[in-house]
Amino acid sequence: MIIVRCISWMRKHYSLVRMSFLAVLALLLIGDLWVPRHHVHFLGDEIPGFWALFGLGACALIIIGSKWLGHAWLFRPEDYYEKEGNK
Amino acid sequence: MADTFFFHPALLFFAALPAVPLLKGIWRQALVLLVPLVAFTLVLGFSPGNHGVIDVQGLHLVFGRVDKLAIIFANVFTLMSIIGAVYGLHIKEPWQQVASMGYVGSALGCVFAGDFLTLFLFWEGLMVFSTALVFLRRTERSTRAGYRYFLVHVTGGLMLLCGIFLHYHQTGSIAFVRFHQDTAGLAEYLILAGFLLNAAVPPLHAWLPDAYGSATVVGSVFMCAYTTKTAVYALIRSFPGFDILIALGVVMALYGVVYAVLENDARRLLSYHIISQVGYMVTGVGIGTALALNGACAHAYAHILYKSLLFMGVGGVVHVTGHSKFSELGGLWKYMPYTLVFTLIGGLSISAFPLFSGFVTKSMVISGAWESHLNWAALGLTLAAAGTFLHTGLKVPYFIWFWRDKPSFEPPKKEAPLNMLIAMAIAAYYCVLIGVNPSGLYKLLPFDATYHPYSSQHVMESMQILLFTMLGFFLLIKKLYPEPKVGLDLDWFYRRGAVVFMAFCRNVLRMLDDKVIKNLHKTFALPLLRGFARVANWNDQRVVDGVVDNSAQAVLSLGDHMRVFMQPGILSRYIARTLTVLAGIALLALYLR
Incomplete structure (x- = not known):
C-alpha cells in the first residue's frame, strides 16, 4: 500500500523530513520580504x-x-x- | 413551469420514513440512498418564491419560503444527507436510518420555514430525532447523555416558543424575518436565546460535546452537520448585525480551542471544535456586513463537509477499534491508512490550509472583521485558527495514527468498511474542490459581495501562521501527551446540580418529612381534623337530620290536609268545583280576546 510505504519511508528518514520542514519555514520567512501588501x-x-x-x-x-x-x-x-x- | 416548481424536500424524507423499517437488505439501502439523491436534485432546481402557504385561524403559515439563503443551506444539507446515508449503509438495524432521515427532514423544514410556528415545529423535530440518535448507541452513558441532551433542548425550545408568543402578542406577526437591534425587546432576545442554545454558544453549549461524544458513530456524523448549522441559518435570517453576537462568537471560537487542549476523547475534541468553528459564523452574523454574512454562509457550507469528514474518520476508528480516547489509541497508520488520509484532508480543511475548503471560507469572516475595523475580533479569530490547526490538524491525526508503534489494545485487522471510506472520499472530494475552485460555492452565496482568497499576501500569512503553529506543536509535544481526565465544563451545573438536587431530596426533604411534617401532622393536623369531624357529626345529627325529619313530617301532614280537602267524597262539591274552574277558563278566554 503506497500510503503505508510513504509513511514508513518518512519515518526512516526522519532527520531529512525535519530538515526540509525547517527549510520551508526559513523560505517562508525570507519570501515574506518580497510579498506585496495590498490590504x-x-x-x-x-x-x-x-x-x-x-x-x-x-x-x-x-x-x-x-x-x-x-x-x-x-x-x-x-x-x-x-x-x-x-x- | 420550471421557475414555479416546488416540492418540499422534507416531505420526501418524512414520506420515506415509515418504509425504512419495512424494507430489508438492498431495498432499504436503495431507499436511504435514493431519497437524499432525489432531494439534492430537487434543491438544485429551486428558484426563489413562496410556496406551501396555509392560513390557519388567521395565522399565515409558510412551509416553502425559497430564497438564495434557504437554497445554499438546503443544498449543503441534502448533499450531506447523501454522504451520511452512504456512511451508514452498513447498519443492519433500521432505526438509526429512520432517525437520521427524520432529522434531515426536520432541518430542511426549518430552512424553508417562512414563519416562526413552522420553524418551531421542525425545530422540535430536530431535537426529537437527534435525541434518538444519542439513545440508539444503547450504552448506559449514552442513555444518560441522551436525557441530558433532551432536557437542555426542551429548555431551549421553550425559550424560543415563549419568544415567539410574546413577539406575536406585541406585533401580531409570526413572519420569520430579520429583526433590528434598536427595536429588539424581550421577545426577540428570547428567540435569540433559543437560537443560541442550538448554536452551542457558551454558556449554552455544554450539551454538544456531551451528546456528540456519546451518540452512535453514524449519528454523530449527522448531528455535527445539522443542529448547529440550522441555528446559524436562523441567526443569519433574523439577527444579522446584533453586536452581542460578535463578542459571543469570538469567545466561542477561543473557548472551544481551550477545551480541545484538555480533551482526551477524540469525538469530544472534534465537538469542541464545532463550537469553535460555529464561533466564526456567529461572529460573521454579528458583524452583519454582506461580506461577513456571506462568510458565515460559506463557512457553514464548508464546515458541514469537513467536520462530517473528521467525524467520519474518527467514527471509522471508533467503529473498527471501539476506542475513542487518545490515551488508548496510537500507531494506527499501518492499520487504517485510508482513514488517516481522509481525516488529514478534513484536518487541513478545517485549519484553512490553502487549496482546502476552510481557506476560502474562514478568511471571509476574518476579512469581514478587518474591514469593519474590528481588529480585536479578527486577531481573536486568527488566534483560534492557529488553535484549530493545532488540534484538529495535528493532535487528532498524531495521537490516533502515530505517537507510538501500536495502540494499547490488539491492533485492528482491517480498515473501516468500504461504504464508510466511500463516504469519506466524497466529503474529501468536496473539501478539495471548494478549496481549489471556490467560484462554484461563491456563486451560491446569498449576499452581494465579492471576495478573492488567493492573494499572495493572504497565502503567505496563512502559511506562516499554520507552519509555525506546527513548529510549536512539535516543540511542545511533551506537554500535549494525552491525560485520561475530563475538563470541567458548564454541564457541571446540571450534572452535579442533579446530584445535589437528588441529595437534597433524599436528605433534607426526607428529614423534613420525617421529623417536621409527621410531628406537625400528629400535633396539629389530627386534632384539628378530629374537631372538624365532631362539628360535622353534630351538624349532621342536629341540623341536617332535624331539617330532613321536620320537612318529612311537614310533607306528611300537608298531604293529610290536602287529602281531606280535595277528596271529601261529596258529589255536589265536585260538580261545583268543576263548574267554577270551567267558568274561570271561559272568563279568561273572553278577557284575552
Whole structure:
C-alpha cells in the first residue's frame, strides 16, 4: 500500500523530513520580504514574519495557557461524573 | 413551469420514513440512498418564491419560503444527507436510518420555514430525532447523555416558543424575518436565546460535546452537520448585525480551542471544535456586513463537509477499534491508512490550509472583521485558527495514527468498511474542490459581495501562521501527551446540580418529612381534623337530620290536609268545583280576546 510505504519511508528518514520542514519555514520567512501588501489592516501586516511569530506565540499560548487552566482548576478524573452520579 | 416548481424536500424524507423499517437488505439501502439523491436534485432546481402557504385561524403559515439563503443551506444539507446515508449503509438495524432521515427532514423544514410556528415545529423535530440518535448507541452513558441532551433542548425550545408568543402578542406577526437591534425587546432576545442554545454558544453549549461524544458513530456524523448549522441559518435570517453576537462568537471560537487542549476523547475534541468553528459564523452574523454574512454562509457550507469528514474518520476508528480516547489509541497508520488520509484532508480543511475548503471560507469572516475595523475580533479569530490547526490538524491525526508503534489494545485487522471510506472520499472530494475552485460555492452565496482568497499576501500569512503553529506543536509535544481526565465544563451545573438536587431530596426533604411534617401532622393536623369531624357529626345529627325529619313530617301532614280537602267524597262539591274552574277558563278566554 503506497500510503503505508510513504509513511514508513518518512519515518526512516526522519532527520531529512525535519530538515526540509525547517527549510520551508526559513523560505517562508525570507519570501515574506518580497510579498506585496495590498490590504494593510494594522501594524502587524507590514512587518515581515509577523504572522510566523504570531503562529508560534499562539501555539505556545494556547497549549501552555490551557494546560495550566486544566491543572489548576478544570481537570477531574475520567469517571468523575459516573462515580458521583451513581451515588 | 420550471421557475414555479416546488416540492418540499422534507416531505420526501418524512414520506420515506415509515418504509425504512419495512424494507430489508438492498431495498432499504436503495431507499436511504435514493431519497437524499432525489432531494439534492430537487434543491438544485429551486428558484426563489413562496410556496406551501396555509392560513390557519388567521395565522399565515409558510412551509416553502425559497430564497438564495434557504437554497445554499438546503443544498449543503441534502448533499450531506447523501454522504451520511452512504456512511451508514452498513447498519443492519433500521432505526438509526429512520432517525437520521427524520432529522434531515426536520432541518430542511426549518430552512424553508417562512414563519416562526413552522420553524418551531421542525425545530422540535430536530431535537426529537437527534435525541434518538444519542439513545440508539444503547450504552448506559449514552442513555444518560441522551436525557441530558433532551432536557437542555426542551429548555431551549421553550425559550424560543415563549419568544415567539410574546413577539406575536406585541406585533401580531409570526413572519420569520430579520429583526433590528434598536427595536429588539424581550421577545426577540428570547428567540435569540433559543437560537443560541442550538448554536452551542457558551454558556449554552455544554450539551454538544456531551451528546456528540456519546451518540452512535453514524449519528454523530449527522448531528455535527445539522443542529448547529440550522441555528446559524436562523441567526443569519433574523439577527444579522446584533453586536452581542460578535463578542459571543469570538469567545466561542477561543473557548472551544481551550477545551480541545484538555480533551482526551477524540469525538469530544472534534465537538469542541464545532463550537469553535460555529464561533466564526456567529461572529460573521454579528458583524452583519454582506461580506461577513456571506462568510458565515460559506463557512457553514464548508464546515458541514469537513467536520462530517473528521467525524467520519474518527467514527471509522471508533467503529473498527471501539476506542475513542487518545490515551488508548496510537500507531494506527499501518492499520487504517485510508482513514488517516481522509481525516488529514478534513484536518487541513478545517485549519484553512490553502487549496482546502476552510481557506476560502474562514478568511471571509476574518476579512469581514478587518474591514469593519474590528481588529480585536479578527486577531481573536486568527488566534483560534492557529488553535484549530493545532488540534484538529495535528493532535487528532498524531495521537490516533502515530505517537507510538501500536495502540494499547490488539491492533485492528482491517480498515473501516468500504461504504464508510466511500463516504469519506466524497466529503474529501468536496473539501478539495471548494478549496481549489471556490467560484462554484461563491456563486451560491446569498449576499452581494465579492471576495478573492488567493492573494499572495493572504497565502503567505496563512502559511506562516499554520507552519509555525506546527513548529510549536512539535516543540511542545511533551506537554500535549494525552491525560485520561475530563475538563470541567458548564454541564457541571446540571450534572452535579442533579446530584445535589437528588441529595437534597433524599436528605433534607426526607428529614423534613420525617421529623417536621409527621410531628406537625400528629400535633396539629389530627386534632384539628378530629374537631372538624365532631362539628360535622353534630351538624349532621342536629341540623341536617332535624331539617330532613321536620320537612318529612311537614310533607306528611300537608298531604293529610290536602287529602281531606280535595277528596271529601261529596258529589255536589265536585260538580261545583268543576263548574267554577270551567267558568274561570271561559272568563279568561273572553278577557284575552
